[in-house]
Structures are given as C-alpha cells and as structure tokens.
Amino acid sequence: MDTARLADLLYPDIMTVPDDWEERYPPRDLPEGARVTRFAPSPTGFVTIGNILGAMVDEHMAHSGGGVFYLRVEDTDAKRTVDGGVALLTEALRHYGLTFDESDENGGDYGPYSQRARAALYQTYAKELTRRGLAYPCFCTGDDLTAMRAAQEAEKANFGYYGRWTKCRGLTLDEIEDNIKKGLPFVLRIRCPEGDGKPVTLDDPAKGRIEMPANDIDHVLLKSDGIPTYHFAHAVDDHLMRTTHVVRGDEWIATYPLHHMLFDMLGFKRPHYIHIAPLMKMDGGSKRKISKRKDPELALSWYAERGYPAAAVREYLMTLLNSNFEDWRRANPSAGLDEFPFSPKKMNAAGALFDIHKLDDVSKNVISRLTASEAYAELTAWAERNDEDFHRLLVRNPEYSRDILSIGRGGAKPRKDITRWDGAKEYLAFFFDELFIPVSPPDREFCGAYAGIYDPADGQDVWFQKIKDLGERFRYCPDVKQYKTDPAGWKGSVADASASLRLALTGRESSPDMYAVMRLLGADRVRERVNRA
Ligand code: GLU
Numbered sequence: 001m002d003t004a005r006l007a008d009l010l011y012p013d014i015m016t017v018p019d020d021w022e023e024r025y026p027p028r029d030l031p032e033g034a035r036v037t038r039f040a041p042s043p044t045g046f047v048t049i050g051n052i053l054g055a056m057v058d059e060h061m062a063h064s065g066g067g068v069f070y071l072r073v074e075d076t077d078a079k080r081t082v083d084g085g086v087a088l089l090t091e092a093l094r095h096y097g098l099t100f101d102e103s104d105e106n107g108g109d110y111g112p113y114s115q116r117a118r119a120a121l122y123q124t125y126a127k128e129l130t131r132r133g134l135a136y137p138c139f140c141t142g143d144d145l146t147a148m149r150a151a152q153e154a155e156k157a158n159f160g161y162y163g164r165w166t167k168c169r170g171l172t173l174d175e176i177e178d179n180i181k182k183g184l185p186f187v188l189r190i191r192c193p194e195g196d197g198k199p200v201t202l203d204d205p206a207k208g209r210i211e212m213p214a215n216d217i218d219h220v221l222l223k224s225d226g227i228p229t230y231h232f233a234h235a236v237d238d239h240l241m242r243t244t245h246v247v248r249g250d251e252w253i254a255t256y257p258l259h260h261m262l263f264d265m266l267g268f269k270r271p272h273y274i275h276i277a278p279l280m281k282m283d284g285g286s287k288r289k290i291s292k293r294k295d296p297e298l299a300l301s302w303y304a305e306r307g308y309p310a311a312a313v314r315e316y317l318m319t320l321l322n323s324n325f326e327d328w329r330r331a332n333p334s335a336g337l338d339e340f341p342f343s344p345k346k347m348n349a350a351g352a353l354f355d356i357h358k359l360d361d362v363s364k365n366v367i368s369r370l371t372a373s374e375a376y377a378e379l380t381a382w383a384e385r386n387d388e389d390f391h392r393l394l395v396r397n398p399e400y401s402r403d404i405l406s407i408g409r410g411g412a413k414p415r416k417d418i419t420r421w422d423g424a425k426e427y428l429a430f431f432f433d434e435l436f437i438p439v440s441p442p443d444r445e446f447c448g449a450y451a452g453i454y455d456p457a458d459g460q461d462v463w464f465q466k467i468k469d470l471g472e473r474f475r476y477c478p479d480v481k482q483y484k485t486d487p488a489g490w491k492g493s494v495a496d497a498s499a500s501l502r503l504a505l506t507g508r509e510s511s512p513d514m515y516a517v518m519r520l521l522g523a524d525r526v527r528e529r530v531n532r533a
C-alpha cells in the first residue's frame with residue numbers, strides 16, 4: 001500500500017514532521033545525573049493522598065539533583081475532566097510544599113503542558129507512523145467491537161483487537177478512501193509487528209525485574225477526535241518533554257509492553273519507570289486497597305478538616321515510602337525532609353499499609369517541634385477555615401495565644417499534647433474564659449486558702465515552696481517519697497494538693513506546667529478561679 005498517501009489522506013492538515021518537534025523541544029541542558037520528573041494527573045477534581053505520595057517521589061527525585069519537576073495535565077478524557085480541577089490540584093500540592101518548575105501556569109520551554117493543547121504534536125507522530133506502515137485507521141463501530149468481544153468470549157479467546165480479529169488491518173487504500181469520503185469516523189491503531197516471542201523486561205527499582213509477553217494487540221493510538229489515548233500521549237509527551245523518570249501507579253504495568261513497543265517504533269529512548277503500589281488498609285483481618293468509596297481518608301480534604309499539618313502528612317507519607325525513614329528521623333530529629341536520602345529501591349513493592357494511629361503519632365511529634373509562632377500560624381489558619389468562634393478567640397490577642405502555645409515548647413523534650421489542630425481547642429480551652437468549664441476540686445478549702453497567699457510576683461521556687469508549706473498545714477506531705485512510707489499519717493502528698501489547684505484553675509486533671517499556666521492566666525483569673533472553687 002502507498003502508506004505516504006494513506007498518511008496524507010488521514011491527516012491532511014498536518015504539515016509538521018517529527019524533526020520539527022525534535023528541534024522545538026531539544027534535550028534539556030541539565031547537570032549530569034539530573035532527573036526530569038512529572039506529575040501527570042487527570043483533572044478529575046478529586047485529589048487523593050495517593051496523588052501527594054506520587055508527587056513527593058517525583059519532586060524529591062528531581063530536586064535532589066538539580067533536575068526539573070513539571071506538571072502535565074492529562075485532560076484527554078473529557079468525561080473525567082472537571083472545571084477548576086487543575087487549580088484544585090495545584091493548590092493542594094502547594095499546600096504540601098510541592099511546587100512545579102514548569103506548568104501552564106508557571107511557564108516553561110516544553111509546553112503547552114495540557115494534552116488537549118498538544119493535538120498537533122500527537123498527530124504529527126501518528127501521521128509518521130502511518131507513513132511508515134506502523135499504524136492504520138480502524139472504522140469498527142461500537143457494535144462491531146461488542147460483537148467481537150462476544151465472539152471471543154464464546155471461543156474463550158483472549159479479548160482485544162489482535163491477530164485474526166483485526167477487521168480493519170487489511171483494508172485497501174481504496175476502501176479506506178471510500179470510508180473517509182463517506183465521512184465515517186475512524187481511530188488510528190498501532191500495527192503490531194510479528195512478534196519474535198521474546199518477552200519484554202521492565203526493570204523497576206520499586207518492583208524489581210518483571211518479564212511480560214510482548215504486546216500483540218493493535219491498541220488505539222488516536223481516538224476519532226484526533227485526541228490520543230494515554231499510551232500514545234505518554235510516549236510522545238514524555239519523550240518531547242524529556243522526562244527521565246516516570247513515576248506512576250502500578251495499574252500501568254499491564255500496558256507497559258505496549259509502551260515499550262511504542263518507544264521502539266517511534267525511535268525514542270525509554271525513560272526509567274517507578275511504579276507505585278496503591279495504599280492498602282486493614283479491613284477486618286485482611287489487607288485491601290484503599291478505596292474512594294469506602295475510605296474518606298483517601299481524599300485530601302479529610303486531612304485538612306482534621307487539621308493535620310501538611311508537614312506531618314508529608315512526614316508520615318515518607319514513612320510509608322521508605323522503610324528506613326524512621327531510623328533516619330530518629331538520628332536526625334530536626335533535619336528537613338528534603339535531606340532524607342530517599343531511594344526508590346526501598347519502596348514497598350506490595351503497597352504500604354495506611355495506619356491512622358501512626359499518622360497521629362507522627363503528627364503529634366511534628367506539632368511538638370514547631371515554634372510557638374509556627375504553631376500559632378498553623379492553628380489560626382486551620383481555625384479560620386473550620387472553627388470561626390475559636391479563631392476569633394485566638395486572634396483577639398495574638399501574643400497571649402502565642403504565649404499559650406509556647407508552654408513546654410522548644411526544649412529537648414517538648415510536650416506532645418496536640419495531635420491535630422481539631423483537638424487543640426479542647427486542650428487549650430481553659431485559657432479562655434468563654435471556653436473554660438469550671439470543675440469543683442476535691443479540696444476546696446485548700447484552694448480557697450491558696451487564694452490568700454498567691455503572689456504573681458513569686459519566682460518558681462518560692463511559688464512551689466508556698467504550695468508545699470500551705471499543703472503541709474492542710475496535712476499534705478511536702479515530700480512525695482516520705483508520704484509513700486507513711487500514707488496513713490497524711491491526707492495526701494503535695495502532688496494531691498497541686499491536683500486540686502490544677503482542677504480549680506484548668507478544669508482538667510492534666511495540663512502543661514502549672515507555674516507557666518498561672519503566669520499566663522494572670523493574677524485576677526487565678527484568684528477568681530481558686531476562690532470560686
Ligand atoms: N493520568 C495518568 C493517571 O492519572 C498518569 C499516569 C502517569 O503518570 O503516567 O493515572
């Protein structure tokens with residue numbers, strides 16, 4: 001067949017040839033070993049924790065070696081594309097500290113960065129494959145394909161457009177011309193070469209070596225509207241955008257043999273691949289994939305509402321990504337996450353187990369390491385979106401709020417009272433009269449007497465001595481050890497006396513350092529609360 005004529009017939013408007021695009025998008029001028037990675041989401045309007053996980057791998061790989069991390073919007077499937085989906089994604093990623101070196105929004109030399117805007121590029125390569133006899137138009141209708149599938153099912157044959165099922169593979173140029181004149185829609189299919197029976201090998205640092213039979217299906221490359229399938233766009237885009245490492249979900253491994261074939265046919269150098277397993281979850285006694293329908297924690301909004309700091313989520317995800325991360329963190333408690341020597345080889349091939357308790361634990365640690373100002377900024381930002389009343393109290397006197405948050409912070413062993421910002425209100429409530437709920441302490445008389453001797457000017461030592469002295473008068477042993485040797489001789493120890501005071505002042509059995517608490521509450525409030533008791 002005159003395939004050059006066929007190519008002109010199918011894509012009469014395409015005047016460009018691959019060399020034009022090769023010239024337009026030359027290899028990147030980057031330092032030796034620098035990696036180019038991309039985040040390539042479909043803008044469905046639903047951002048998942050899995051998206052962040054993948055993007056973290058991309059970002060880390062690019063930015064740890066002077067490379068490029070770019071955003072490519074995979075909007076070829078109109079049904080999955082929603083308005084505002086891209087903005088939602090970029091905003092979510094920015095919140096997690098992931099920013100793009102290149103994107104439609106940020107610019108870059110390898111754009112446009114949305115696939116719908118790249119139709120001419122795909123069609124140039126489609127035309128070239130047609131010219132070389134490696135692709136052909138297929139006019140099969142939906143009904144044809146359904147009938148084929150039914151016949152395959154009846155014969156227990158493999159599904160797909162291959163071998164003797166390829167109805168349109170043998171059409172003559174005249175037949176094709178006829179169909180086109182009639183205005184029949186067509187897709188472009190790859191013409192699979194006669195296989196040599198050799199398997200295809202994928203070397204994936206996360207998965208190890210995988211061998212698969214070569215592709216024998218004449219997959220669709222361009223749909224009838226000239227928009228590519230994922231497979232064809234992947235090959236053309238990752239080549240022209242000069243991606244060195246493709247990080248993607250492991251559901252794509254099954255079609256890797258097709259991708260392998262396409263890169264060969266197009267004469268492109270293959271990128272490295274890292275396939276990420278989906279997050280798993282324990283359900284009853286067994287592990288299963290985390291699911292959009294069953295697990296609200298798949299959606300990023302879930303984390304924002306509960307007030308997990310972005311840094312905590314990233315830190316937690318890193319524990320899922322690399323099993324050695326926790327040891328590294330223990331050895332480097334204050335190092336930045338970027339300093340961690342992330343390795344795709346240490347990724348969990350079978351899918352990491354998502355565990356909310358573990359996330360809570362990480363979050364508690366991350367929050368405890370924030371400075372008071374950072375904690376204030378994060379807490380108020382959370383409250384502004386999730387708890388207006390609390391927000392008003394927090395910003396009424398920022399200095400007071402910051403002082404509250406600075407109690408027990410900054411030392412080698414910071415307090416770990418706050419797990420997520422949505423728990424902060426309960427914990428800090430007693431600092432605000434509007435939220436304080438008085439509780440009657442066990443020893444009201446002792447508290448009443450304390451009101452008489454309390455002096456806000458006392459230093460911590462004098463302050464404590466006074467509690468001990470007053471306690472002794474109320475038969476609380478000033479020495480806890482001594483009390484234990486003779487509990488019958490006392491009402492309790494100084495610890496019990498303090499507990500009464502704490503309950504009167506905070507309404508709680510546990511609180512941060514009481515001396516610091518009293519200083520912040522101020523003399524009037526302290527007197528009022530112990531007197532009220
Ligand atoms: N749009 C594809 C997805 O969301 C991208 C896969 C890839 O990164 O190549 O699954």
